Amino acid sequence: MTSYKELGLVNTREMFAKAVAGGYAIPAFNFNTLEQMQAIVQAAVETKSPVIMQVSKGARNYANGTILRYMAQGAVEYAKELGCANPQIVLHLDHGDSFELCKDCIDNGFSSVMIDGSALPYEENIALTKKVVEYAHAHDVTVEAELGVLAGVEDEVASEVSHYTKPEEVEDFSKRSGCDSLAISIGTSHGAYKFTPEQCTRDPKTGKLVPPPLAFDILHEIEKRLPGFPIVLHGSSSVPQDEVDTINAHGGKLPDAVGIPEEQLREASKSAVCKINIDSDSRLAMTAAIRKHFDEYPSHFDPRQYLKPARENMKKMYIHKIVEVLGSNDKL
Ligand SMILES: [Zn+2]
Numbered sequence: 001m002t003s004y005k006e007l008g009l010v011n012t013r014e015m016f017a018k019a020v021a022g023g024y025a026i027p028a029f030n031f032n033t034l035e036q037m038q039a040i041v042q043a044a045v046e047t048k049s050p051v052i053m054q055v056s057k058g059a060r061n062y063a064n065g066t067i068l069r070y071m072a073q074g075a076v077e078y079a080k081e082l083g084c085a086n087p088q089i090v091l092h093l094d095h096g097d098s099f100e101l102c103k104d105c106i107d108n109g110f111s112s113v114m115i116d117g118s119a120l121p122y123e124e125n126i127a128l129t130k131k132v133v134e135y136a137h138a139h140d141v142t143v144e145a146e147l148g149v150l151a152g153v154e155d156e157v158a159s160e161v162s163h164y165t166k167p168e169e170v171e172d173f174s175k176r177s178g179c180d181s182l183a184i185s186i187g188t189s190h191g192a193y194k195f196t197p198e199q200c201t202r203d204p205k206t207g208k209l210v211p212p213p214l215a216f217d218i219l220h221e222i223e224k225r226l227p228g229f230p231i232v233l234h235g236s237s238s239v240p241q242d243e244v245d246t247i248n249a250h251g252g253k254l255p256d257a258v259g260i261p262e263e264q265l266r267e268a269s270k271s272a273v274c275k276i277n278i279d280s281d282s283r284l285a286m287t288a289a290i291r292k293h294f295d296e297y298p299s300h301f302d303p304r305q306y307l308k309p310a311r312e313n314m315k316k317m318y319i320h321k322i323v324e325v326l327g328s329n330d331k332l
Contacts (some may be wrong), residue, residue, distance in 0.1 A: 002069065003139065004111035008076035009091050011111045011142040012275070015050050016181060016230035019274035024327035028052035028232075029318060030094060030279035032059035034071070035286070035311040041075045041089075042082065043318035047329040050088035052112070052275060056095050060105075069109040088332060092144075094277070102132045106141050114183070118146040122169065129177035137178070144275075147173055148185030150235050152194055162189065167221035174226060181230035181275065184222060186215040188235040192244075192257040192280045200258060208241060209258045214268065223272045231272045237280035238262050238325075240317070243288040250291035257284075262325050269326050276326055282314050289313035 004011070012026075019026050029040050031053050044051040053075060055068055063071075072091040079087035092112040096102040102113045115132040117125035129145040136143045148165030165184040174182055189195065200209040222231065239259030247254055265276060289310040293300065300306060323329045 001107050002109045004072075004091060004109050004141070007069065007073040007091075007109050008087070008089075009072060009109070009111040010088055011140060012052070012090055012092075012144075012230070013142055013180060015088060015090065016274045017228075018331065019328070020228055020230055020272055022331070023270045024331070025233075025269035025274050025276045026050055026052055026328055027318070027322055027326050028054050028092065028094075028275050028277045029282060030054050030056065030059065030277070031071075031282075032063040032068075035307050036282060036314060037071050037075055038078070039282075039311050039314040040318055041078050043315050043322060044089070045079050045082040045084045045087070047319055047322045048084070048332040049322045049328040050090075050331060051328075052090040052092050054090075054092040054094040054277070057093075057097065057101060060093075065104070065108055072109065084332065086332060096132070099128065099131050099135070102143075103135055106136055106139050110141065112142045112144065114144040114146070116146045116183075118149050118183075118185075122173075126173060126177045129179055133178040133180075142180040143178075144181045144183055144232055145173070145177055145179035146183040146185075146234075150185050150189055152190030152235055162187065164215055164218055165222065167218060167225055170222050170229075171225050174229060181232050182226075183232040183234050184219070186218045186233075187212065188214065188233050188260055190235040192237070192239050192254065192259070192284065194235065194237075194239070194260065195258050197256055209256055211258055211260065214260070214264050216267070219268065219271060219273070226272070229272060230274045232275040232277070233265075233268060233273050234277045236260050236265055236276045237278050237284075238265070239280060239284065243281075243284040246288040247284065247291055250288075250295040252287070252291055265325050266327075278321060281317055281321070285313045285317040286310045 093105045095116045117128040149163040151162035195211045293306040
């Protein structure tokens with residue numbers, strides 16, 4: 001048993017309370033490589049932002065749980081080395097799908113877990129979430145639950161259609177499950193293809209797809225029913241068109257990739273939404289930089305030559321999100 005406290009990590013409780021009160025959101029960046037981790041820590045330290053480093057089940061399988069635990073510890077120590085006296089870093093399990101997986105993460109240094117019972121019938125979702133909450137809280141680990149289903153594909157989480165969260169269920173669910181935060185479905189979506197062209201309109205000037213707006217009426221109704229309760233948005237990458245264009249200009253093939261417009265995420269950050277998940281944008285930033293590098297320097301074969309610009313490009317993206325979208329800068 002390794003407690004996250006030994007690693008210098010924190011849970012989300014105080015972080016979320018401050019974010020809800022302060023009208024900003026904490027970035028939750030997915031990671032599974034050294035370069036992503038370095039870029040996240042550099043961005044968080046430079047902007048003085050708390051940060052959630054999260055891994056899905058697939059990422060944990062890819063990177064190995066033991067290595068991830070020490071990477072998270074390394075992230076805390078690296079932040080201190082970069083001059084941050086009191087780093088606020090959470091290691092979070094994204095989309096835990098069983099009690100056993102959540103328990104294993106809690107026993108191995110995670111400070112926060114998500115139990116995603118959103119595909120289960122309502123009462124089963126409550127029962128599973130409650131079981132995880134009881135174990136987690138005994139170890140001072142915080143728990144994110146989900147009500148409603150997001151469309152899209154993210155590692156092994158996939159759904160064809162979305163089902164918006166029903167506001168009339170949120171009080172009962174949060175009370176009975178005991179969860180610390182709640183992921184809701186209001187029209188965000190997993191992956192780099194969040195909407196089909198049919199769901200979008202086209203900007204007549206640029207020819208780019210414009211996605212349907214988020215259901216802010218549902219968010220506001222949930223806020224009214226659960227005042228001050230931390231709300232989470234998954235699938236909130238913006239799929240920057242300049243990165244998509246770079247990828248496509250250098251041999252890639254991502255036609256009509258589309259994400260959530262940043263002005264809508266900016267608006268959501270000011271509400272009870274206190275955690276915004278961003279994964280695809282990091283993947284795109286990394287891939288764009290590497291593709292461009294390969295194209296421009298065909299003789300390069302040292303991974304450091306192309307991973308360095310990839311890291312720089314991700315860091316730039318993380319800083320942009322923190323400062324321009326979520327507003328979590330200067331909070332340490
Ligand atoms: Zn998700």
